[in-house]
Amino acid sequence: MKIRTGEQLLMLERELRMAHDHKPCVRVCGGTGCRARGSEDVLARFQELLERKELGGSIELKFTGCHGLCERGPLVSIAPSEIFYQSVEADDVAAIVEETLEHDRVIERLLASDPVTGTRVRREQELPFYRRQHRIVLRLNGVIDPTDIREYLAFGGYRALAKTLENLTPEEVIEIMERSGLRGRGGAGFPTGKKWRLARAAKGTTKYVVCNGDEGDPGAFMDRSLLEGNPHSVLEGMIIGAYAIGATRGIIYVREEYPLAVGTLQVALEQAREYGFLGKAIFGSPLSFDIEIVRGAGAFVAGEETALIAAVEGRVSEPRQRPPYPVERGVWGCPTVINNVETWANVPVIIERGPEWFASLGTATSKGTKIFSLVGKIRNTGLVEIPMGMTVRELVEEIGGGPPPSREIKAVQIGGPSGGCLPKDLFDLPIDYESLVEAGAMMGSGGLIVMDDRTCMVDVARYFMDFLRDESCGKCLPCREGTNRMYELLTRICEGRATESDLDLLEELAQVVKETSLCGLGQTASNPVLTTLRYFRPEYEAHVRERRCPAGVCKALIHYVIAADRCTGCLACVSPCPSQAITGQLKQPHVIDQSRCLKCGLCLEVCQFGAVEVV
Amino acid sequence: MQEIEAIIERYGAERRHAISILQDIQARFHYLPKDAVLHVAARLRIPLIDLYGLATFYNSFSLTPRGEHVIQVCLGTACHLKGGTRLVEALERELGIREGEVTLDGRFSFKAVRCLGACALAPLVVIDGRYQPKMTQRKLTQIVARLRRVREPAEAAR
Numbered sequence: 001m002k003i004r005t006g007e008q009l010l011m012l013e014r015e016l017r018m019a020h021d022h023k024p025c026v027r028v029c030g031g032t033g034c035r036a037r038g039s040e041d042v043l044a045r046f047q048e049l050l051e052r053k054e055l056g057g058s059i060e061l062k063f064t065g066c067h068g069l070c071e072r073g074p075l076v077s078i079a080p081s082e083i084f085y086q087s088v089e090a091d092d093v094a095a096i097v098e099e100t101l102e103h104d105r106v107i108e109r110l111l112a113s114d115p116v117t118g119t120r121v122r123r124e125q126e127l128p129f130y131r132r133q134h135r136i137v138l139r140l141n142g143v144i145d146p147t148d149i150r151e152y153l154a155f156g157g158y159r160a161l162a163k164t165l166e167n168l169t170p171e172e173v174i175e176i177m178e179r180s181g182l183r184g185r186g187g188a189g190f191p192t193g194k195k196w197r198l199a200r201a202a203k204g205t206t207k208y209v210v211c212n213g214d215e216g217d218p219g220a221f222m223d224r225s226l227l228e229g230n231p232h233s234v235l236e237g238m239i240i241g242a243y244a245i246g247a248t249r250g251i252i253y254v255r256e257e258y259p260l261a262v263g264t265l266q267v268a269l270e271q272a273r274e275y276g277f278l279g280k281a282i283f284g285s286p287l288s289f290d291i292e293i294v295r296g297a298g299a300f301v302a303g304e305e306t307a308l309i310a311a312v313e314g315r316v317s318e319p320r321q322r323p324p325y326p327v328e329r330g331v332w333g334c335p336t337v338i339n340n341v342e343t344w345a346n347v348p349v350i351i352e353r354g355p356e357w358f359a360s361l362g363t364a365t366s367k368g369t370k371i372f373s374l375v376g377k378i379r380n381t382g383l384v385e386i387p388m389g390m391t392v393r394e395l396v397e398e399i400g401g402g403p404p405p406s407r408e409i410k411a412v413q414i415g416g417p418s419g420g421c422l423p424k425d426l427f428d429l430p431i432d433y434e435s436l437v438e439a440g441a442m443m444g445s446g447g448l449i450v451m452d453d454r455t456c457m458v459d460v461a462r463y464f465m466d467f468l469r470d471e472s473c474g475k476c477l478p479c480r481e482g483t484n485r486m487y488e489l490l491t492r493i494c495e496g497r498a499t500e501s502d503l504d505l506l507e508e509l510a511q512v513v514k515e516t517s518l519c520g521l522g523q524t525a526s527n528p529v530l531t532t533l534r535y536f537r538p539e540y541e542a543h544v545r546e547r548r549c550p551a552g553v554c555k556a557l558i559h560y561v562i563a564a565d566r567c568t569g570c571l572a573c574v575s576p577c578p579s580q581a582i583t584g585q586l587k588q589p590h591v592i593d594q595s596r597c598l599k600c601g602l603c604l605e606v607c608q609f610g611a612v613e614v615v
Numbered sequence: 616m617q618e619i620e621a622i623i624e625r626y627g628a629e630r631r632h633a634i635s636i637l638q639d640i641q642a643r644f645h646y647l648p649k650d651a652v653l654h655v656a657a658r659l660r661i662p663l664i665d666l667y668g669l670a671t672f673y674n675s676f677s678l679t680p681r682g683e684h685v686i687q688v689c690l691g692t693a694c695h696l697k698g699g700t701r702l703v704e705a706l707e708r709e710l711g712i713r714e715g716e717v718t719l720d721g722r723f724s725f726k727a728v729r730c731l732g733a734c735a736l737a738p739l740v741v742i743d744g745r746y747q748p749k750m751t752q753r754k755l756t757q758i759v760a761r762l763r764r765v766r767e768p769a770e771a772a773r
Contacts, residue, residue, distance in 0.1 A: 033735045036746030070735030219692035221732035256638060256675055257731065297634050298674030300729075314631040316672045375693040375734035382735060413692070449692045463695050467729065473672075576753060578708055600708075601701055602752050 002276030004284045006162035009153070016154035024059050024101065029075040029142060031066025031225060031383075032260065038089065039063075039074035045093040059101060062151075065229015067142035068383040069129055072112060077124060077142070084124040085110040115379065115401045129380050132399050134361070136369050137345045138385045141229035146264050149271035152232040158277055160348035164240050165283040173244040173351070174200060180355035181367035182347075186212055186303070186340030187415065187444045188520070189366070189433040192347075195337055198327040199245040202335035207247040209238050210331065210338040212308060213254035213261070216300035217416030218467065220447030222371040223341035225383050227254065227261040230345070231268035235291065237339075237347030239277060242289040245337055250291035253308055256298065265293055300417075300471035303445075304519045305330075305338045307473065318475045319519035340445065342371055362388030366432035370446060374400050377407060377452035386431070393427035396450060407452040411535070415444025417464045417471075418524030420531030421457060440531040442524065456553035457536040458543055462490035464528040472521065479522030482513035486529060493540060495556040496547040503540060507533055552614035555599050559615050562603075564589035566611035573603040573612070618643060619651045620658075628658045634669060637676060645685075646677045674729075682717045682724030684762050686742050691730025693737040702738055703727050705752040709759050723759070 003009050028034075028043045043063050050056045067075045072086035076096065083106060085096065092110060099105040111120040112127055124130050135141075144151035152158070164173055178193030199207065211234060215223040227234060238250050254261055269291055272278045280288045294312050301307045302317040305326050311317040312331055330336020346368060350358045359367050366388040372395065375381050379401035386395060392412055396402070403409045411421045414431075420441030422429065429435050433443050451460065469483035489506045492498040510526035510533075517523045533540060542548045549557040562573075562582075569587040581597040584590030592603070604612040622639045626632035633655070640651050647670055656663045670676040686706065690699045703714055706725050710718055717724040733739055736748035740755060747758070 032731075032733045036733050036736050036739075036748055070733075073735070215732075216729075218690070218695075218730035219734055220730070221734065224732050257728075295635065295638060297638055297669075297676065299672065311634070314633045314635075316668050373734060375737070376696050381693070381737075416692075447692070449696070451696065455696055460696075463692070578705075598708075600704060600752065601698070602705070605751050606753055 001274070003158075004276065006159075006166050006283070009158060009162050013153055013156060013159070016150050020060070020154055024081075025062060025079040026059060026096075026101070027062045027064050027067075027077045027079070027142065029065075029067045029073060030063040031070065031073070031142075031228065032221065033066070033070030033382075034073035034075055037073045041090040042074050042076065042088055042093060045090045046097070049093060049097045053097065053102075055097070055101070062145045064143060065141045065146050066225040066383055067124075068133075068138070069112075069127075069380060070383065071379070071381040075142075082123045082125070084112060084122065084127075086112045128398050129382070129384070129401065132386070132390075132394065133384050134369050134387045135385045136349050136361075137226065137233070137342060137371060138229075138383070140233070141225060141383075144230065146229055146231055147267050149232060149268065149275060152230070153275075156352070157232055158236055158275075158348075160351035161236050161239055161277060162283055164243060164351055165285040165287060168351075170200065170244045170246065173240060176351065176355045177244070177347070180350045180358040181362075181365075182343065182350060182358065183366065183433065184340060185342035185346070185370065185445065187418065187442060189443060192339060192343055195327060195339070196241065196244050198325070199247075199335050199337045202328050204335045206249065206332075206334045207245055208331045208334055208336040209241045209245065209247045209250045210308070210312070210336055211238055211250070211252040211254075211341055211344055212303065212305070212338050213252055213258075213341045214296045214299075214303045214308060215255060215258075215341070215445060216303050216471075217418075217445055217447045219373065219375050219413075219449045220416060220445055221373045222383060222446045224255075224258050224261050225373075226341050226345055226371070227258070228264050231261075231264050232272065233345040233348060234341055235268060235272055235277070237344030238291060239282065239287075239289055240347050240351060241337060241339070241344065243285075243287050245335070247337070248289055250289060251294055251312055251331065252291060253294045253296055253302070253312060256295040262293060262295060269293070299473070300467070301473045301519070301521050304521055307519065308338065309336070316473075318473045319521075321518065342446070363430060363432045365434055370431065370443065372446045372448045374448050374450070376413075376450040377403055377409065377455065378450040379404060388432050389430045391428050391430055392422060395431065395448070396427065400450065403450070403452050407454065409450055409452050410455060411451045411457065413441075413449040413451065413460065413528070414447070415442040415524075415527070416447045417468050418442060418520065418527055419444045419447075420527045421451070421460065421535060422531070423535040426535075440527065440534060442527070454551055454553070456494075456549055456551035457532045457539045458490065458493050458549075459551075459553045461528045461532045462487065462494055465490055465525075468521065468525045472525075476516075476518035476522060478513045478516040479518065479525060482509060482517070482522070483525055485509060486513070486526070490529070493543045494549075494554040496543060496554075498544050500544060503533070503544060558599065559594060560592055560597060560599060560601065560603060561613050561615055562590050562592055563611050563613055566609050568609055568611070570609075572606050572608065576602050576606055578602065616650070616654060619654050623655065623658055628660075630659055630661050633659060633661065633666065634673070637666070637669060641676055644680075646680045649678075679717065680721075683722045684724075684743055686723065686725035686740065686759075687728045687731075688714075688725065689729075689731050689733075689737070689739040689741070690727045691732075691734060691737070691739075693734035694730075694739055697737045699727075699738040701752060702740060702750055702755055705755055706759070709756050722763070
């Protein structure tokens with residue numbers, strides 16, 4: 001069925017909503033985290049039980065995108081009572097059906113508890129993790145079934161497109177984007193409206209809009225969750241963008257490592273075509289536009305826009321000099337707008353609710369919200385959306401729930417390998433583009449990794465450098481050689497073989513790579529090194545001067561010892577030790593022979609009495 | 616070769632589809648067999664060196680066959696912080712091969728990968744496509760030992 005007018009769309013929306021209302025609904029999270037914890041089995045059990053009890057017609061069952069609180073998966077939410085169950089296993093399903101669905105009773109043991117008060121919480125919104133968020137882009141993630149366009153339509157989906165095509169000129173759309181203050185969510189923060197204006201003005205009969213879904217930052221899964229949980233919001237944004245700049249072709253570049261996202265997108269594209277949102281004469285307007293998927297074959301540098309263009313054209317993903325910028329010469333030499341997944345998903349919301357509303361969120365220069373994947377040494381690992389300007393502290397402590405028990409948070413790393421580490425005394429910094437850059441980090445695409453006192457900052461810098469030297473495409477010398485040399489220097493420091501002058505050399509080299517590299521990868525590659533040197537220099541100095549790793553991470557500088565007073569002599573560590581370095585008798589304190597010890601840490605892992613220490 | 620031909624047909628024998636074609640071949644055979652790459656080069660009329668360039672540049676491609684059991688250790692940032700590197704070392708010890716290699720008997724191969732986007736499960740190991748959350752060295756060596764003992768039914772019957 002093709003939708004031709006906004007009026008038809010509204011009628012369909014009303015119809016769909018009527019059909020959905022009133023019915024109780026069970027939503028099982030189908031995000032990657034929950035799936036890995038067995039949510040598919042939970043879903044299957046629900047299906048089986050509802051069928052057996054002949055409840056299939058009166059209760060809706062949905063497999064949704066990511067709910068966000070990955071730490072407590074598999075997650076199940078029940079409407080309209082809004083009961084929120086966590087860590088649900090297939091064996092819990094029978095109880096949920098019987099107690100909650102049939103008799104309206106809450107199962108206490110499956111409820112989440114408020115980490116501060118310790119009381120059980122019934123509703124999602126009562127948890128600090130959700131309460132402090134502001135979900136605009138993620139509003140339907142975890143609510144709708146991403147494989148059914150009717151679900152998106154029932155919540156007002158494609159209304160913004162209808163409004164755009166029926167009431168707005170391309171100029172007006174661009175003006176709205178400019179007034180909204182939306183900036184690129186991929187990291188650099190270029191004003192979206194300005195980019196569109198440049199592409200509209202560029203000469204060319206064929207123009208492209210591209211969605212950059214090459215989410216390569218380790219520790220980041222925002223774009224993945226969005227594509228998997230609400231693909232139509234991205235498509236709708238792209239179609240509006242195509243109208244604004246006069247594009248006829250669209251490309252979604254998405255990592256092959258995200259097979260679920262690729263599959264969900266394929267379904268979404270087919271359904272959008274079926275309803276006439278893609279194809280010829282969309283909403284009866286002169287706009288003809290379609291989108292194809294290009295799967296990325298695994299190259300971090302492909303996130304850089306000119307390298308992405310090379311990959312789309314089937315070449316090795318190497319960046320080129322800019323200008324000309326892609327808005328003038330992009331895919332196949334045509335004017336091209338490349339925006340990140342999250343940026344596109346913001347577009348329909350801005351059209352629908354107006355630029356003034358959007359601009360009222362956030363700070364003076366950073367408007368709207370930002371999605372972060374909050375990971376690392378933190379209680380609530382998950383996907384969160386916060387208004388710009390929230391402080392790092394609020395994000396980490398209130399939403400993230402603070403450090404794991406008996407640990408202390410030391411720093412956060414924002415912006416992936418291009419970003420920087422911020423120490424805890426900067427946690428009152430507001431999260432906006434400018435403040436982060438000033439502090440030496442950057443917004444990046446939204447990976448936020450929390451580090452505690454057991455994290456060595458030199459090791460972290462070395463980790464990112466290892467990643468970057470591996471992913472450097474090798475085209476320009478500063479990045480190709482510089483990342484390798486910096487990695488060598490960092491390795492030397494981690495192994496306790498460095499001298500004071502190595503620190504100076506590292507700093508100097510980092511500066512050179514930053515200033516002379518061709519593309520964003522190299523220009524930002526030094527950030528992890530420079531920020532750790534800036535904020536955690538004493539840690540570097542301990543490695544160099546005292547041959548000591550304060551966090552107890554760097555293998556060459558640590559020893560495992562058994563504290564005789566805590567060792568119960570249980571023998572648990574003796575046989576697993578791969579190098580037979582541990583000797584001891586039952587009920588006698590054990591001893592590690594340092595000359596044989598491989599420092600694998602297995603004894604620490606198996607000891608139940610905390611007797612193994614790192615010194 | 617028929618299969619390769621079908622894959623090429625799916626996209627069209629054009630240079631711009633080279634990556635997609637290689638991706639599908641990789642997905643089907645779990646590596647890029649030499650004959651297949653030669654065939655693609657001939658059909659797309661592009662120099663073999665260009666395909667070799669693509670195959671070695673992108674992380675998705677492998678030029679060597681993989682083991683019967685495939686183990687991926689995630690080394691994304693969260694997994695690194697929570698001990699992913701130690702899991703790589705444990706596997707190297709246990710299997711007697713380096714990261715990226717295949718055991719001599721062809722039964723195991725393992726690779727470190729950069730972030731699978733399931734950071735709540737860190738440190739994460741994927742064994743034969745199954746996500747194994749919050750992995751420890753102990754659990755990992757036990758799983759490997761179990762896989763070693765269990766032969767595929769077909770193989771056991773032989």
